[in-house]
Amino acid sequence: MECLDCVEATARLHLYIDRELSTEEVAIVQQHLVGCPHCECRFHFDLEVKRLIHERCTIERAPAHLREAVMRLARGERGKIDADLAHEIKREIKADLEGC
Structure with missing residues (x-):
């Protein structure tokens, strides 16, 4: 299994969060996140930002x-x-x- 550096992992984080990676790529990113606290922190930050945007920018339907x-x-x-x-x-x- 290929090992990612932080630049490559960061470049794939949004694809990982959006579930747009292949099964093999998911495993590679997960392996990097487990071993790299900096990228894991970045992942959780990006995930939270995405959640907040979705939560706050959802359009409510008019009656x-x-x-x-x-x-x-x-x-x-x-x-x-x-x-x-x-x-x-x-x-x-x-x-x-x-x-x-």
Whole structure:
């Protein structure tokens, strides 16, 4: 089994984290991580950054009634939106803006 230096291991870390390496390459990277505390630390840091990005950047879906109203507006069907729904849309937009 081939042994990696730190530069080669670091170059493969994101592929390793994303599970895009072959079985043999995974074993080689794992072997290096076990024997190199610096690269293992880098691996855990990169893994945590990736997790945080995924957690914080996940787009929440708007409620169904809001998506439907926006699509009606986009199609030019303004008359089909009743006053209650228009009020609800304004309230949700205001709440979203205040959260920024």
